[in-house]
Amino acid sequence: MSKDSELLNVKQMAEFTANGFLRFDEVIPRELCEKFYDYLRDAKQKIYKKRGQLLWDTWEEGTPVYEFIRHPIVKGLIYSLVGRNPRYDHHFPHETRPGSRVQALHQDAEFDPRRTAFDIQISFFPQDTPKLLGGTRFLPSSHFRKVNESVIGRYQHIKGMVQCECKAGTVVVWHTDLWHGAQPNQSQDQIRYMFKLRLNPMERQQKLFDTTGYDSQEVRQILSKRFPWHGQSSRREEFMRARFWRELTGQYDFDLDMWNLRNEAIPTNRYFN
Amino acid sequence: MTLQKILILYAGNSSFDADIIGFSIYDPTEKRRSTDVDTPMPYKSVLEAMKDGWRVIQVPTLQMKYGHETENDYLEFEFVLEKLVELENE
Numbered sequence: 001m002s003k004d005s006e007l008l009n010v011k012q013m014a015e016f017t018a019n020g021f022l023r024f025d026e027v028i029p030r031e032l033c034e035k036f037y038d039y040l041r042d043a044k045q046k047i048y049k050k051r052g053q054l055l056w057d058t059w060e061e062g063t064p065v066y067e068f069i070r071h072p073i074v075k076g077l078i079y080s081l082v083g084r085n086p087r088y089d090h091h092f093p094h095e096t097r098p099g100s101r102v103q104a105l106h107q108d109a110e111f112d113p114r115r116t117a118f119d120i121q122i123s124f125f126p127q128d129t130p131k132l133l134g135g136t137r138f139l140p141s142s143h144f145r146k147v148n149e150s151v152i153g154r155y156q157h158i159k160g161m162v163q164c165e166c167k168a169g170t171v172v173v174w175h176t177d178l179w180h181g182a183q184p185n186q187s188q189d190q191i192r193y194m195f196k197l198r199l200n201p202m203e204r205q206q207k208l209f210d211t212t213g214y215d216s217q218e219v220r221q222i223l224s225k226r227f228p229w230h231g232q233s234s235r236r237e238e239f240m241r242a243r244f245w246r247e248l249t250g251q252y253d254f255d256l257d258m259w260n261l262r263n264e265a266i267p268t269n270r271y272f273n
Numbered sequence: 274m275t276l277q278k279i280l281i282l283y284a285g286n287s288s289f290d291a292d293i294i295g296f297s298i299y300d301p302t303e304k305r306r307s308t309d310v311d312t313p314m315p316y317k318s319v320l321e322a323m324k325d326g327w328r329v330i331q332v333p334t335l336q337m338k339y340g341h342e343t344e345n346d347y348l349e350f351e352f353v354l355e356k357l358v359e360l361e362n363e
Contacts, residue, residue, distance in 0.1 A: 102308040137310050145346045154281065155348065158295035161310040184308055229294040231285025231350070239343035263343070 006076035008209040013080065013248060014222035017241050020143030021174035027073045028124065028169040036064040036126040040093040040193040048090050055199060058088045065091070068124065069197075077173050080209035081120050082201040089119060089198040096134060096185045096192040103182035105139070105156075108198070110149035112177070116247035117205055118143075119176040124195040128168050133192040134183030135164035136172075141227045142179035144240040152179060159229040206250050214249045224256055235259065274360045276301050280327055282319050284350040287333055289319045295348060302358060319352045327354040 008016070016022050028036075039045055049058045055078070059066040068074060078086060109119065129135040139161050163183055164172060174180075176198065185192050213219060223241050226234055242256045255261045283295035293314045298306060316322040323329065331353035338344070 144344075146344075147346055152347065154297055155283075155295060156297035156306075156308075157310075157312050157314070158283070158348075159314065163310045183310075228292075229283075230345075231291070231294050233345050233349055236343055236345045240345070259343070 003072055004075065005079055006072050008077060008080035010209070010211060010213045010216070010219050011222065013209050014219045014245075016081070016173075016175070017244055017248070018222055018225045019140045020178040021138060021140070021172055022077065023164070023166075024073055024077075024171045024173075026167045026169040027171055028068065028071060028126070030169065032064060032067055032071075033126040033168045036068065036124070036195065037193060039064045040095070040126065040195060045093050049088060051088065051090060053088050054202075055086050055088045065195075065197075068195075074122070074171060077122075077171075078120075078199065081173065082199050082205065083203040083208055085202050086199040087202050089200050091195065091197045094182070094192075094194040094196060096182055096194075098185050098187050098189055098191070100134070100182070100185045102184045104150065104153035105137075105179055105181045106150045106152060107142075107145075107147050107177055107179055108149070109146075109176040112146070116244055117201060119198055119200050121174050121176055122195075122197045122199070123164070123172045123174070124197075125164070125166050125170045125172075126168055126195065127193060129164065129166050129170075129192060129194075131163065131165045131183075132185075132187050133190060134185045135166060135192070136180055136194065137161055137163045137183050138172075138174065139179040139229070141225075141230070141237065143175040143177040144237060144244070145179075146177065147179070155179075160227050206247060209248075211249055214245075214251060215254065220256065276358050276360060278302070278356045278358060280315070280322065280354045280356070282316065282322060282352045282354065283348045284319060284352060287335055287350050289323075289329075289352075291318060291350065293318060302360070319354070322354055327356050329353070330355050 012022055055069065123136060139158055223245060224238065230237055238256045239259045242254060242260050246252050246254050279299040281297040282293050284291040285294050293316055296315055329352060333350045
């Protein structure tokens with residue numbers, strides 16, 4: 001790949017808006033996956049780096065994470081979602097041992113009142129992660145629902161939930177408010193590793209991606225996607241998606257089915273003007 | 274001994290015959306519950322569960338979200354049901 005970074009296009013950004021995540025299968029080369037696997041097995045790597053520093057200053061050259069975040073696809077999704085100079089929030093090498101229990105469904109972004117600005121989390125799976133090893137489960141299109149972290153722990157099964165079963169080298173980038181949890185590792189003797197990295201934006205998250213065709217029919221179809229678990233509440237999701245899309249694209253007259261525009265029609269009384 | 278099983282059904286709207294969109298089961302007699310993401314819904318509706326002997330002990334409160342009319346948060350229509358099971362003396 002010759003380009004330094006691959007910015008997301010409008011279809012990818014619309015998918016991120018509708019689903020709350022994007023998945024890139026087997027994009028990290030095998031050699032880097034192997035280096036990364038060894039890095040994750042080193043317990044010292046669980047120690048946070050200096051929090052609040054710029055991402056690009058966080059890892060030293062020659063380390064697997066330095067190389068990973070500069071991969072053109074990873075760099076492109078970072079640029080597109082949180083800008084050129086995001087802040088390092090924290091990272092964590094997740095280690096799920098055989099016999100582990102299911103992790104309760106939760107949302108990481110506790111106490112976060114932001115409506116359109118958002119953090120991202122990048123999950124990297126450096127080893128093959130079949131169902132038996134229990135990859136992360138996500139509830140697509142749950143990211144616009146503020147639920148204060150672990151309050152949703154009693155929810156077990158929701159229609160449309162997905163588990164990240166994937167090959168080594170797969171990257172998932174997700175909105176921090178997406179509901180998720182670790183699936184149990186049901187293997188006999190294999191530890192599952194997953195690297196997670198959280199980033200904060202340091203610039204307005206607007207027009208950071210390739211916005212060509214932001215208002216196309218295809219984009220509108222993606223943004224109008226229905227999820228069975230939304231039930232009768234699905235229309236409210238469209239309000240939130242349209243508002244998010246307005247902020248991402250800077251097009252404040254954008255709407256889906258006139259949901260927001262209708263509510264914004266509050267004419268002033270011209271008689272007094 | 275009598276034990277209580279709890280089934281929580283999440284419906285698409287507040288009607289007892291609305292489609293079920295999620296569920297949780299808390300069963301003290303169960304050894305291991307399914308954690309598969311594609312576990313099928315146990316019933317089509319709350320009404321179907323009632324036909325199978327589940328007793329409704331809580332229905333969702335209906336409320337207007339003033340100031341937040343266009344936002345979602347928790348699963349809105351949560352029905353809690355119970356079934357009592359007798360354990361034979363061992």
